[in-house]
Amino acid sequence: MDLEIKNLSKTYSNGVQALKDVTLSIPQGMFGLLGPNGAGKSSLMRTLATLQQADSGSATMGDLDLLNDKAKVREILGYLPQEFGVYPKVSSYNMLHHIASLKGVSSKGERKDLVESLLTKTNLWHVRNKSLGTYSGGMKQRFGIAQALIGDPKLIIVDEPTAGLDPAERVRFHNLLSEIGEQTIVILSTHIVEDISNLCNNMAIICLGEVVAKGNPAVLTEAVKGRIWKKAIEKKDLEKYQDEMQVISTHLKAGQTVIHVLSDTQPDASFEASPSNLEDVYFAEITSRMETISA
């Protein structure tokens, strides 16, 4: 069952329009929502998670109206917010038992089986009796996923999950998410392009509240193929290049400034053709909408 979001808009009371007519069709599997800070990703996630009201538009999964059937949505939703507090003195084993009973898993035996299988799945079994306050960032995130999985959710929303994780923790977390994504819809919001290219079959780029690109990451990347050019420049010349051509990103490589330019033809003989990747797609979409982005 796909999640259909149609013409969703939201303006906060301070006048910031965080979502502008967002329309997305989200199938089963991992769906990546990519955008710079302030793009509107959390606003969209919170709206789908019934934590805030949209001004207009709809979001449905089959017969379920996500914007209005809040109690029913909570039954099928697993949500891992950007920041979530843990009770530092409680062990993950006891905390999961507690959350499971709050979520209505009333049989003790059933709860025990569920908690044990979640701890195994999220690779926390060996630390199940340690208090949550002693967990590393990656362990906390995996605990977050374990609690989000209670109740067999059909829709899982994960907001910026890999911030602060070290590379090994990030890989472990990615593997866990993609395993979960085989059975449900998982929406993963991030500003890290690599998270999406590694994990997601479908994605959308959101910028200033608007969906500016959507589709399969490989197909989107193919669309800029042959149009990305790179050159190592003197840092002081950057502005000149920005005035003359569409510089989509600036990288530092071995102490040198390397620019990527989007152009149908080679800007001049000093530019080299560059293989396109999802990062180029992302910057091509957002730099034309925002002032200057350097990476």
Ligand code: ADP
């Ligand atoms: P992202 O998750 O992509 O970083 P957000 O959805 O948090 O983006 O924010 C989108 C825009 O809405 C930003 O300009 C942000 O400052 C603004 N915003 C977010 N939450 C609120 C709020 N509760 N009240 C007012 N403005 C908000």
